[in-house]
Amino acid sequence: MKLLLLTSLFLVASCLPDRTSLRFDDASPRLNTQTRETEIPDEVDFKVLSEEILVPKCISCHKGFTDETRILKHVKENDPEISPLFQSVKTGRMPKKAPPLESRELEIVRRYVESVRIERVVTYDELKEKILVPKCIECHKKSGEETNIMRWIDQENPSESKLIKATESGRMPKNNPKLSAYELNLIRNYLNNFRK
Ligand code: HEC
Ligand code: HEC
Structure with a gap:
């Protein structure tokens, strides 16, 4: 009886590492997909900005934001710090009457401001x-x-x-x-x- 108990304990114990590693294997693909989802491209174009931010969070009030030239009026010199588009969301002033954007969403707006081609004279x-x-x-x-x-x-x-x-x-x-x-x-x- 004692021997049986010991053997079964041993069996259970020897099974554990296997199960743990199984659980890890199982979890890692999901982890990967999550990282991929939160990855933001270095260069964010108007399509990505529209899909991720403007359509879900802004267009209900700013109908004109379907047109990139209207957005560009709020972008200054590719510089988020002086661009009303970024400042309005960074400060939480926009979206009006809604919770402020999350950090990932802010990052999308910031990268759009930095990467959209705005021509100006650089000496x-x-x-x-x-x-x-x-x-x-x-x-x-x-x-x-x-x-x-x-x-x-x-x-x-x-x-x-x-x-x-x-x-x-x-x-x-x-x-x-x-x-x-x-x-x-x-x-x-x-x-x-x-x-x-
Ligand atoms: C509930 C309506 C509403 C929503 C949603 C909204 N806005 Fe506005 N927005 C306004 C109004 C009204 C103004 C005019 C100025 C004011 O009242 O602050 C404005 C002004 C602005 C301005 C120019 C003035 C400033 O504050 O710099 C920018 C830029 C702007 N909004 C960006 C956005 C962005 C980006 C979003 C989405 C993330 C957004 N807004 C969502 C109502 C809204
Ligand atoms: C840590 C040292 C280092 C720094 C910092 C660096 N470079 Fe270079 N760069 C080199 C070396 C060494 C070469 C010679 C070619 C090579 O090793 O690739 C080179 C070559 C180049 C070339 C010519 C060859 C090519 O790849 O086309 C250009 C253009 C250049 N660098 C531009 C820049 C600019 C612009 C910056 C700053 C934004 C910069 N480098 C910063 C070390 C550096």
Whole structure:
């Protein structure tokens, strides 16, 4: 009897690890899908913004928000900090008469503001202050002067310049995180100065 009890205890115990690992196997695919669902693309376009935010949360009051040009009136220089579209939701002022957006939703709005193409004049000085000095000059010591970055600019075809190709691909800044959509747009606008 004692022996039987011991044996059965042993059996139960030896079964446990199996069951635990089964449970892990079972749970991991679900975990993966969840991560995928919450992943937000680096570049958020108007379609994603509409589906995830505007249609469910804004359009009941802002009928005009089906039109991207109406949204763009509330976006300034790809900069969320000065763009009413982002500020209105970040502060919780919008959506009016509804709970504030959750952090994932705020992130979608922020990335849209950063990645939508807004053309404006970006001078070399602004490029230097916002990108070259903080992100490049430690390795490219001479990039603090415009003449020295000319070899990265294709004057015939500015949008194909090494300056944007190397950063867009994430190859540069070497050994550092990829530039943000805001920073890449700043480079694209700087390169527009060379358009004929
Ligand atoms: C219940 C109605 C309602 C909903 C829902 C709503 N808004 Fe508004 N929104 C308004 C009204 C009314 C104004 C005019 C200014 C005011 O009263 O604050 C406004 C103004 C704005 C403005 C310009 C003024 C400012 O505050 O910067 C922005 C930008 C804006 N809304 C964005 C949004 C976004 C984005 C959503 C969805 C996440 C949204 N709104 C949802 C009613 C609404
Ligand atoms: C940690 C050092 C480092 C940093 C930071 C860095 N670079 Fe580079 N970069 C290099 C090296 C080294 C090369 C030589 C080619 C290589 O190794 O890929 C290079 C080459 C380049 C080239 C030409 C070759 C190519 O890949 O097209 C461009 C353009 C460039 N860098 C742009 C930038 C810009 C713009 C920044 C800042 C946003 C930056 N780099 C930051 C180290 C760096």
